[in-house]
Amino acid sequence: MERIKEVLNNFDMEYVEDYKPTWVKAKLKNKDDITKVVKALKEVGIRSCSTVSPTDFPEENRMEINYFLEDIVNKKNVWLKVDIDRDLDKCEIDSITPILESADYHELESYSTFGVKFKGHPNLRYFLISRDYYGKFPFRKDFDWEEHEKHLIENVNAIAEEFFEEYEENEKTVGHEDSRTVLHWGPTHPASGPIRLKVYTNGENIEKVEPDIGYVWRALEKLSERKDFIGTIVAVERVCFMDNTNPMICYAQAVEEIAGKEITPFAKYMRVILGELGRTVSHLISMGGFFGTMGLQTFLMWCLDVREYFLDALEDYSGARIATACIEPGGVRYPLNDYKAWFEEINKAIEKWEKTKPDIEDIFLKNPLMTTRAKNKGIFSHEDVIDNYLQGPIARASGVKTDVRIDEPYAAYGELKMDYVTCENGDARDRLEIIYKEINQSIDLIKQAMVKIEEGIEKGEMDPKKDHLVKMPRRMPAGEAVSRVEWARGEMLMHLVTTEKSTNPYRLKIKAPSVNHTRMLEKLIPGHSLSDIPLLYGSMHICQGDLDR
Amino acid sequence: MLKVLDFFNYARSKSPWIVHFCSGCCSLEMLAAMGPRYDWERYGYMMTPTPRQADIIFITGLVSKKILPALLRTYEQMPEPRYVVAIGACAYDGGPYNESPSVIKNMTEILPADVFVAGCPPKPEAIVAGLEELKEKIKRGEPSASSQGGLWKQMKF
Numbered sequence: 001m002e003r004i005k006e007v008l009n010n011f012d013m014e015y016v017e018d019y020k021p022t023w024v025k026a027k028l029k030n031k032d033d034i035t036k037v038v039k040a041l042k043e044v045g046i047r048s049c050s051t052v053s054p055t056d057f058p059e060e061n062r063m064e065i066n067y068f069l070e071d072i073v074n075k076k077n078v079w080l081k082v083d084i085d086r087d088l089d090k091c092e093i094d095s096i097t098p099i100l101e102s103a104d105y106h107e108l109e110s111y112s113t114f115g116v117k118f119k120g121h122p123n124l125r126y127f128l129i130s131r132d133y134y135g136k137f138p139f140r141k142d143f144d145w146e147e148h149e150k151h152l153i154e155n156v157n158a159i160a161e162e163f164f165e166e167y168e169e170n171e172k173t174v175g176h177e178d179s180r181t182v183l184h185w186g187p188t189h190p191a192s193g194p195i196r197l198k199v200y201t202n203g204e205n206i207e208k209v210e211p212d213i214g215y216v217w218r219a220l221e222k223l224s225e226r227k228d229f230i231g232t233i234v235a236v237e238r239v240c241f242m243d244n245t246n247p248m249i250c251y252a253q254a255v256e257e258i259a260g261k262e263i264t265p266f267a268k269y270m271r272v273i274l275g276e277l278g279r280t281v282s283h284l285i286s287m288g289g290f291f292g293t294m295g296l297q298t299f300l301m302w303c304l305d306v307r308e309y310f311l312d313a314l315e316d317y318s319g320a321r322i323a324t325a326c327i328e329p330g331g332v333r334y335p336l337n338d339y340k341a342w343f344e345e346i347n348k349a350i351e352k353w354e355k356t357k358p359d360i361e362d363i364f365l366k367n368p369l370m371t372t373r374a375k376n377k378g379i380f381s382h383e384d385v386i387d388n389y390l391q392g393p394i395a396r397a398s399g400v401k402t403d404v405r406i407d408e409p410y411a412a413y414g415e416l417k418m419d420y421v422t423c424e425n426g427d428a429r430d431r432l433e434i435i436y437k438e439i440n441q442s443i444d445l446i447k448q449a450m451v452k453i454e455e456g457i458e459k460g461e462m463d464p465k466k467d468h469l470v471k472m473p474r475r476m477p478a479g480e481a482v483s484r485v486e487w488a489r490g491e492m493l494m495h496l497v498t499t500e501k502s503t504n505p506y507r508l509k510i511k512a513p514s515v516n517h518t519r520m521l522e523k524l525i526p527g528h529s530l531s532d533i534p535l536l537y538g539s540m541h542i543c544q545g546d547l548d549r
Numbered sequence: 550m551l552k553v554l555d556f557f558n559y560a561r562s563k564s565p566w567i568v569h570f571c572s573g574c575c576s577l578e579m580l581a582a583m584g585p586r587y588d589w590e591r592y593g594y595m596m597t598p599t600p601r602q603a604d605i606i607f608i609t610g611l612v613s614k615k616i617l618p619a620l621l622r623t624y625e626q627m628p629e630p631r632y633v634v635a636i637g638a639c640a641y642d643g644g645p646y647n648e649s650p651s652v653i654k655n656m657t658e659i660l661p662a663d664v665f666v667a668g669c670p671p672k673p674e675a676i677v678a679g680l681e682e683l684k685e686k687i688k689r690g691e692p693s694a695s696s697q698g699g700l701w702k703q704m705k706f
Binding site (some may be wrong): 129130131132133138145148149152153155156157159160161163164187188189190193194214215216217218219220222223226227234235238240241242285301302304305307308311321322323545548 | 569573574581583586596600618623672704705
């Protein structure tokens with residue numbers, strides 16, 4: 001930590017200060033220094049860029065760019081800020097992608113939504129936003145989208161026009177001399193979901209892959225600026241419905257940090273239980289989906305069967321199966337009037353899983369066909385993980401010990417026994433196995449948390465009918481917070497900015513793991529044959545909901 | 550006397566195939582409806598990967614501007630008679646994304662739906678119940694709503 005501060009102090013800084021135990025926060029005075037700072041930080045081990053998040057301040061005529069950099073191995077984080085001019089023609093800064101390649105897609109996103117030009121970016125283009133927003137930069141505070149809305153049909157036609165142009169262009173570049181073609185994988189492929197991969201093939205062999213994203217772009221970050229602090233939960237939980245509880249935990253923590261409130265131990269343990277239930281539900285689909293992409297639906301059906309029992313537990317608590325909205329700033333939304341009955345419901349789900357487990361192991365995880373197909377396919381080395389900032393199960397499958405629950409404990413994870421779950425090879429098969437191991441870990445955590453709650457209630461330290469929520473102020477003070485959680489698919493980071501006496505977020509940046517995982521497809525798939533696309537794609541456990549936001 | 554065309558409609562209503570297309574989060578509840586607990590294949594519904602074999606297309610919740618051309622093109626590829634089922638609040642007026650600049654709010658004006666299933670997301674039981682209603686419509690041989698009109702005819706895709 002001291003070394004990082006030393007490095008930062010060598011430059012012209014407004015301030016360098018400690019933030020959280022593993023964080024250093026600093027503000028750079030001169031934007032031209034950014035590449036030098038990042039280079040110097042890279043030498044002391046900060047090798048990954050988590051995300052780039054601009055914040056727009058039209059009154060002060062400045063755009064503040066926040067870089068979140070991370071050293072995955074030694075668990076150190078740097079939050080680097082720098083101010084640049086807001087005017088469109090002067091709004092530019094040197095790109096850090098040539099130094100830290102994991103910043104690539106995040107810089108493209110900032111360019112498309114805020115109009116920050118990154119000089120020296122290898123391929124600066126519009127990304128994520130649809131054709132009708134090109135050159136309009138919709139996340140800027142002065143963007144008038146009501147005016148934009150009026151021209152719906154023209155906008156949609158412009159998007160369609162883009163596709164036609166693209167087809168023509170492909171036709172020209174590829175030619176008819178040899179066996180080269182451009183294939184569009186998705187968005188209607190049964191395994192793809194709403195994403196399109198432009199696959200440049202030569203016969204069976206894939207030469208290049210270009211992901212085209214934005215098919216479920218809902219502009220959640222902009223949407224949350226129009227809602228109040230409670231209403232934002234609705235936007236945040238819809239980042240992805242597969243695991244819908246953990247994003248809410250992340251958001252709630254950020255708000256609590258700004259308000260300066262501490263939640264009760266009971267709420268902390270409830271968050272652990274709900275978060276792990278969400279993770280299990282998501283992992284069950286990921287695991288079944290992996291086999292689904294290989295053409296075997298049986299396992300998917302088994303997983304869906306088990307999943308229903310976990311959804312029952314969520315429904316019992318919140319009244320909804322997947323859109324639970326059960327965690328809000330200040331704790332959890334509902335009291336537990338009959339905690340024994342709810343625990344009974346969870347135990348039923350756990351029992352179902354334990355009963356299915358031996359069969360899953362024998363029939364599917366040791367399946368010789370699956371092993372021949374997926375073993376040694378798409379291997380990620382240690383270096384790949386760090387340079388491209390792969391996270392969560394994907395990183396752990398390659399043996400990298402990273403887990404926000406342990407590195408920077410939140411909720412009640414610090415008080416529970418848990419260890420990193422890892423695999424060794426980092427191939428497609430390991431990325432399936434890690435999911436299975438993680439479900440077992442989640443269930444272990446749920447059991448521990450249930451015991452703790454029961455003990456607390458018996459001792460009289462917790463009151464499940466009153467302790468669930470701490471009163472939060474209606475208006476927030478001005479502030480900024482960064483909060484991280486371990487989501488089902490990796491690290492989720494939220495950067496929340498509020499203004500004085502505000503009732504709604506000024507800016508909420510949601511960083512989700514699938515962005516980097518999708519970027520990795522560009523390197524992962526070329527060299528394989530066409531029939532491997534669904535398998536490799538399935539092994540990355542990508543969800544378009546959090547990819548586009 | 551049973552007319553031949555009536556018989557066709559009767560037969561068609563017994564096993565409608567649904568094209569595999571998802572544009573939003575409600576598709577997760579469709580997955581659950583496919584799953585073992587709700588199992589819509591009991592009623593004869595089945596997913597098919599190609600629109601050319603399908604009778605029904607789902608508007609699964611939100612439709613963003615970028616996916617609309619793909620959705621319309623998928624719809625266009627289906628053989629007549631083709632039916633549209635809209636599920637989720639987003640398909641009606643944008644639902645929770647009503648204030649979002651990139652989501653289409655008047656989806657059922659663009660592609661009129663024969664059945665609308667409310668909810669955010671609707672439960673699998675509700676989806677199956679909606680489909681059962683559509684079955685009755687197919688059996689009666691009524692023309693589908695989307696063939697009668699809709700803004701989709703003015704759009705490029």
